[in-house]
Amino acid sequence: NAGVMQNPRHLVRRRGQxxxxxxxPMKGHSHVYWYxxxxxxxxxxxxxxxxxxxxxxxxxPKERFSAEFxxxxxxILRIQQVVRGDSAAYFCASSLDLGRSxxxxxxxxxxxxxxxx
Amino acid sequence: DQQVKQNSPSLSVQEGRxxxxxxDYTNSMFDYFLWYKKYPAEGPTFLISISSxxxxxxxxxxxxxxxxxxxxxSLHIVPSQPGDSAVYFCxxxxxxSNTGKLIFGQGTTLQVKP
Numbered sequence: 001n002a003g004v005m006q007n008p009r010h011l012v013r014r015r016g017q018x019x020x021x022x023x024x025p026m027k028g029h030s031h032v033y034w035y036x037x038x039x040x041x042x043x044x045x046x047x048x049x050x051x052x053x054x055x056x057x058x059x060x061p062k063e064r065f066s067a068e069f070x071x072x073x074x075x076i077l078r079i080q081q082v083v084r085g086d087s088a089a090y091f092c093a094s095s096l097d098l099g100r101s102x103x104x105x106x107x108x109x110x111x112x113x114x115x116x117x
Numbered sequence: 118d119q120q121v122k123q124n125s126p127s128l129s130v131q132e133g134r135x136x137x138x139x140x141d142y143t144n145s146m147f148d149y150f151l152w153y154k155k156y157p158a159e160g161p162t163f164l165i166s167i168s169s170x171x172x173x174x175x176x177x178x179x180x181x182x183x184x185x186x187x188x189x190x191s192l193h194i195v196p197s198q199p200g201d202s203a204v205y206f207c208x209x210x211x212x213x214s215n216t217g218k219l220i221f222g223q224g225t226t227l228q229v230k231p
Contacts, residue, residue, distance in 0.1 A: 033218065042206055042221040056216040091160050098217035100149045100210060106219065108160035
């Protein structure tokens with residue numbers, strides 16, 4: 001059973017370009033979370049999605065950031081017009097349900113490291 | 118507003134001894150707590166969790182203790198091994214939010230010396 005897959009692992013963009021980060025959850029998982037880790041900080045929640053629905057986007061910046069989890073295919077985190085402050089590691093996690101028990105927890109992907117030049 | 122705090126950025130212990138990592142939280146709505154371990158350039162790996170209805174949960178060398186009145190939890194690793202050297206994050210979630218979103222601490226870097 002493959003774990004959470006993220007691609008690309010490394011992404012370099014120039015200021016003003018768009019960044020698209022992809023996440024394929026573990027097989028059977030329909031709950032997806034995106035977190036961002038800035039240098040020397042912990043992970044910060046960004047958005048929680050179920051298939052075709054955004055459930056909680058309270059951690060998403062109001063502008064330039066969007067996320068989707070279509071019926072078919074991976075979840076996408078999209079950052080438009082990137083700025084240097086967007087440089088960070090972006091992690092995706094998935095769970096069977098709400099991920100609040102020892103048998104249902106959030107499993108993380110390896111992350112995408114975004115560098116904005 | 119740092120709702121989950123790990124006040125020790127780093128910890129160094131000798132192989133075979135106990136490692137104790139601490140975490141404090143401020144939000145009384147948190148009712149589920151987790152510890153994750155993270156190696157450089159990898160994603161966090163789940164270690165152990167505890168519900169607020171318990172005060173202790175044990176899994177092999179790892180034990181998590183929860184003190185609700187003090188809003189404090191700790192992770193004990195006994196005996197510590199060099200392979201345990203990593204960054205450890207505590208995280209919390211609130212069932213009342215009806216999402217599983219996790220609030221993370223800043224992390225503690227553990228170094229286990231051979």
